Amino acid sequence: MSGTVRLSRRRFLQVMAGTAGALIVGVRMARGADAPVPLDMLGDTLYGLGPYIRIDADGSVLIGARDPDTGTGVATALPRILADELDADWQHVRVVQLGLGVANGNGEPRWIYGQQAGGTGNSMSRAWRDLRAAGALARWLLVQAAAQQLGIPAERLRTEKGVVISPDGRRLRYGELASAATKITPPQNPPAVKTPDRYTLIGQPAGDVDARGIVTGQTPYSFDQHFGDAVVAVLSHCPWPDGQLAELDQSDALAIKGVLKVVELKPDPKLPPGQTVIAPAVAVIAETTWLALQGRRALKLSWKPGASNSESTAALEQQATSLLDSDSAPTTRVRDDGDTDKAAHKGARRVDATYYQPWLAHATSEPMNCLVRLDKNSATLYVPTQAPQQAWTVVQRLTGLLPDQIDIRVPRIGGGYGRRLDHDYVAEAVLLAQAIDKPLHLFWTRDEDLAHDYYRSGCVHKLNAVIDRKRQIIAWNQRLASASALTGRGVSSDRLWTSEVDVNQLPAGFVPNYRSDWFSLASSTPRGPHRGMPHITNAFAVDSFVDEIAFALKEDPLHTRLRLIGEPRLVPLQGGGAIDTARLANVLQLVADRINWKDWLHTVNGLGIACWYMDGAYVAHAVEVSMRGEQLTIQRAVCAVDVGRVINPMGLEGQVAGATLDALSNALNLAITVKDGQVQQNNWKDYPLASMAQLPNTVEVITVPGEGDPAGASFLAMPSVAPALANAVFRVSAVRVRRLPLMKELLRLL
Amino acid sequence: MAQNHAAPATKGADIPPVAVRAGIELQINGENYRHTGDPQMPLLWYLRDVLRLDGTKYGGEHGEGGADLVLVDGKATSAIGVTMDKLSGKQVTTVEGLVTVKGELHPLQQAFIDEDAIGCGYCTPGWLIASMDLLNRRKDPSDSDIDTLPNLCRCGCQTRVRSAIKRAAASMKQGAKA
Numbered sequence: 024m025s026g027t028v029r030l031s032r033r034r035f036l037q038v039m040a041g042t043a044g045a046l047i048v049g050v051r052m053a054r055g056a057d058a059p060v061p062l063d064m065l066g067d068t069l070y071g072l073g074p075y076i077r078i079d080a081d082g083s084v085l086i087g088a089r090d091p092d093t094g095t096g097v098a099t100a101l102p103r104i105l106a107d108e109l110d111a112d113w114q115h116v117r118v119v120q121l122g123l124g125v126a127n128g129n130g131e132p133r134w135i136y137g138q139q140a141g142g143t144g145n146s147m148s149r150a151w152r153d154l155r156a157a158g159a160l161a162r163w164l165l166v167q168a169a170a171q172q173l174g175i176p177a178e179r180l181r182t183e184k185g186v187v188i189s190p191d192g193r194r195l196r197y198g199e200l201a202s203a204a205t206k207i208t209p210p211q212n213p214p215a216v217k218t219p220d221r222y223t224l225i226g227q228p229a230g231d232v233d234a235r236g237i238v239t240g241q242t243p244y245s246f247d248q249h250f251g252d253a254v255v256a257v258l259s260h261c262p263w264p265d266g267q268l269a270e271l272d273q274s275d276a277l278a279i280k281g282v283l284k285v286v287e288l289k290p291d292p293k294l295p296p297g298q299t300v301i302a303p304a305v306a307v308i309a310e311t312t313w314l315a316l317q318g319r320r321a322l323k324l325s326w327k328p329g330a331s332n333s334e335s336t337a338a339l340e341q342q343a344t345s346l347l348d349s350d351s352a353p354t355t356r357v358r359d360d361g362d363t364d365k366a367a368h369k370g371a372r373r374v375d376a377t378y379y380q381p382w383l384a385h386a387t388s389e390p391m392n393c394l395v396r397l398d399k400n401s402a403t404l405y406v407p408t409q410a411p412q413q414a415w416t417v418v419q420r421l422t423g424l425l426p427d428q429i430d431i432r433v434p435r436i437g438g439g440y441g442r443r444l445d446h447d448y449v450a451e452a453v454l455l456a457q458a459i460d461k462p463l464h465l466f467w468t469r470d471e472d473l474a475h476d477y478y479r480s481g482c483v484h485k486l487n488a489v490i491d492r493k494r495q496i497i498a499w500n501q502r503l504a505s506a507s508a509l510t511g512r513g514v515s516s517d518r519l520w521t522s523e524v525d526v527n528q529l530p531a532g533f534v535p536n537y538r539s540d541w542f543s544l545a546s547s548t549p550r551g552p553h554r555g556m557p558h559i560t561n562a563f564a565v566d567s568f569v570d571e572i573a574f575a576l577k578e579d580p581l582h583t584r585l586r587l588i589g590e591p592r593l594v595p596l597q598g599g600g601a602i603d604t605a606r607l608a609n610v611l612q613l614v615a616d617r618i619n620w621k622d623w624l625h626t627v628n629g630l631g632i633a634c635w636y637m638d639g640a641y642v643a644h645a646v647e648v649s650m651r652g653e654q655l656t657i658q659r660a661v662c663a664v665d666v667g668r669v670i671n672p673m674g675l676e677g678q679v680a681g682a683t684l685d686a687l688s689n690a691l692n693l694a695i696t697v698k699d700g701q702v703q704q705n706n707w708k709d710y711p712l713a714s715m716a717q718l719p720n721t722v723e724v725i726t727v728p729g730e731g732d733p734a735g736a737s738f739l740a741m742p743s744v745a746p747a748l749a750n751a752v753f754r755v756s757a758v759r760v761r762r763l764p765l766m767k768e769l770l771r772l773l
Numbered sequence: 774m775a776q777n778h779a780a781p782a783t784k785g786a787d788i789p790p791v792a793v794r795a796g797i798e799l800q801i802n803g804e805n806y807r808h809t810g811d812p813q814m815p816l817l818w819y820l821r822d823v824l825r826l827d828g829t830k831y832g833g834e835h836g837e838g839g840a841d842l843v844l845v846d847g848k849a850t851s852a853i854g855v856t857m858d859k860l861s862g863k864q865v866t867t868v869e870g871l872v873t874v875k876g877e878l879h880p881l882q883q884a885f886i887d888e889d890a891i892g893c894g895y896c897t898p899g900w901l902i903a904s905m906d907l908l909n910r911r912k913d914p915s916d917s918d919i920d921t922l923p924n925l926c927r928c929g930c931q932t933r934v935r936s937a938i939k940r941a942a943a944s945m946k947q948g949a950k951a
Contacts, residue, residue, distance in 0.1 A: 312822050
C-alpha cells in the first residue's frame, strides 16, 4: 500500500514501503499536470524521494538533506525540523546528503526535490512547511498503525522520542510499526502540524551532524572523493579573461613520466559567465596531483592580453566618481519617494559624504574542484556546488546526455559565499575528461582560485542628507556606482542594479524624501554573486553616514538612530511585507545595553553601533575598540539578531559569530586590485584573511526569541559589522574612515 | 667487464651483505610506511594521493592558512612544505590519528564538537593539529598563546576555536589528575 497527499498543486507527499518493513515518506514536486511517478517503478531507492524520512524496522530513522551545506548548518537544522514533527529520537536519526534530484520528463529535466540551493540564505524559509508536513504525515501513519494494533482510537495515543504510547502505558516503537504503517491509507489532506508549545527539537541546541566526521578527518569533501582510476588536472588561466595564448611549449611537461596530456581550453563567448570556462587556460593532466603540478611548472607559457588590459581598479574608481559628480550621467532610478530636490531648499543644513569600497574575492577554503566520470550513457560527478541544478545544465550542454543520465553528487562543501553558484570549473572538468577519455579530478591551485574569480565589484557611494530645523532628516539622496554582478547573465539592463542595491534598504521608508540612483561602471573583470550582497556595501555607507549625521548634530548616534526608526509601527516594503520598527529598535537597544552604550562618550575605548534589516530579519552590532599607537584592537563585538523562530540556537549562534568575524576580516584587510587588466592578488599573503590575533576573543551573540516563520541567517550578521567598526574607530581616533579596507586607510589618515 | 663470480673474495676487502631497502621509511598514525616514489614529493600528496588519508587538506601552495598541518615528531608542520626525503624515521600524526586506538575522541576533538568550533569544516583538521601542537607546549595556554596560531578560517570560527582550546586544556588537566 502506498499513496500520496497533496500539499499544493505542485508539491505532494509520497508514502511507500521500503525493504524489510521500512516506512518511507518524502516530499515530491510535480511539474504542472505531470502524473506522479508510479511508486513501483521507483523501487526501494534512497535517491528516489525528496527530503525523505525512512523508518526502518530496527527503529533507525534516516532523513535526507536536500540543500547543499556549505557550512551554514542546513544539513543539521532542516532534518531537525522534520524529526521534531515526527517525534523521532534524535539519537537514532542519521542524516544523509541527497544528490541532485532529477528525472527525465521527455528530455527535459524534472527537479524532483524542488529547488536545491545552499548558501543563498533562504533554505530555511523554503523548507519550513514541506518538512513539517512530511514529518507530521509519517507520524500520523505510525499512530494509525499503532491504533489498529492496540485497538485504541488514534486520538488517545501520544508519541514521544520514537515511541507511540497508549493511555494505559503500553509502548510501541516506531520500528515495530513501520511495516504496518505502509499499509495505512494516507489521509486526503496533510495532517495538522504541531503547535509550537509541543516542539521538542526546534529551538533546542544541536551540534553539526557532521561534527564527529569533521574532527576525525572522515567527512569527505568533493576534493576528497576518488574514482579508482581518475587522473588529475591542474591548470593555468590567462591573466586576461579576453586574452589569448601567445606561446605554448609543452615538451618539458610531457617529458615527465606520468604526465599524460596538455589541453588548451577556451571560453565559449556565446554562454553567460559561470557556465563556461572563466578565461583561456592550459591544463596539464597527469596520473597524480604531484605529477600534474610538476607538469604545470614545466610548461613554457605566455599570454597575449585582450582589450581589457587597460582596466584598473583605480581607473574604475575615477570613472565612478566622475559619474557620481555629473548631473547628466545616465542613471537607473532605484527609488524616488517624495521630492528630494524640493526638500533640499527647505533644510537647515546638509551633510555630505562619499564612501569607497574595494573589489573582493570569494576565497573559499576548499578551492574549486570537480571529479567527473563520463561513460557512454552516463555522467557521474562530485561537485562542490551551491546550485546542483545549474551544474546539471552545464554538464548536460557539454555531454548531450538525457536528464536522468547525469548523476550529480554534492558532498559537504568547504565554503561557498556565492562562488559556487557559478560552474565554470564544472565545464572545465567535463571538457578535460572528454579530452583524455578517462575519469578526471580537476583542481584549482590557490593562485588560480584567487586570481580567477567572479569578484564582487568595488563601489562608490555618494550620500547627502538634508536636515530641518527640528533636527529631522527630511531628505536622503544616495548615488551609487558599481559594476553589476548580473552583467551578461540574461538580466535586462534596467534590472542590473538589483545585485548592487536593495530598493527597501534603510532608511528607505523612514525619510519622507528618499532617492536612490545607481550608475553602471563598465568593467571586463568577471563578477558574480557574493555573500551578503547588496546589503554589505550599502550598510557600510548608510550606517557610517548615520553616524556622521549624528556627529554633525552633536548627538548620541544611538539616539539619532532611534529617532530615525521612530515609533513602533510597520513600515511597508515595496513588493510586499513590512519592517517592524519595534523589532529593529529592539536589536539596536539590546546591543547598546550589552556594550554599556551609556558610556559611549566617556570610555577611553571607542564604541560603535549599527543596525540593518534584510529579508524579514533584523540585526545590530556594537563594537568596542582600543588603539595604542597604530595598533587597533577589537575588544568586544556584540551582535543581536531577530530571525523569527530559531530552529537550532547553537547553529544560529555559530552562523552569527562566524559572519561577524568574516565581515570583520573583509573590512579590516581585504581588497582585490586590478592593474593592466590583471588581478594582482594570488595568495593568502596578498589577500590576508584576519588572523586569530586581529579578531576579538569572543563574539557576544544575543538572539531574540521569535514566533514568526524562520528567516535564514547565513549572512544576516554581516552588513552591520563594518559600519559599527568604522564608527567605533572614529570614536577612539577621531578619524572617519570612508574607505575600506579599514586598516590601510586608517594608517594612511593617522 | 664481467665479474668472475666463482673467484673467492679477497679476505679483508670483504663487504658484509647489507639488505638494501629502497625508499623512505616513516610512521604515520602509528603505522609503518615505506615510500618508494619521488623523494621530492611533498608529504601532503603522499597522504592524499597515495594513502588516501584525505583529512589533511590543501590550503595553498605555500601552506599558508594551515589547512595542511600535520604533526611531525609532535610539532605542527606544513605537509605541503615538507618533502618525503626529510621524513625518514619520523613520526607523522594526521587528524585521522588523533583518536585513540579504541576510536575514542581526543579531548581536543571533543572540545571542538562541544564548542561548535566548526563552520564548513574544511580548515578544521588544520586547527586541530595546530592546537595539539600548542597544547603539547603549553598545558594552560593564554589568549596570547592562542593568538600565535597560524591558521586562517573563512567561516569565522576563531572565537569558538579559542573556547575549544581552553575547554580542552581544562579537561586534559582534569584527566591528568584522575
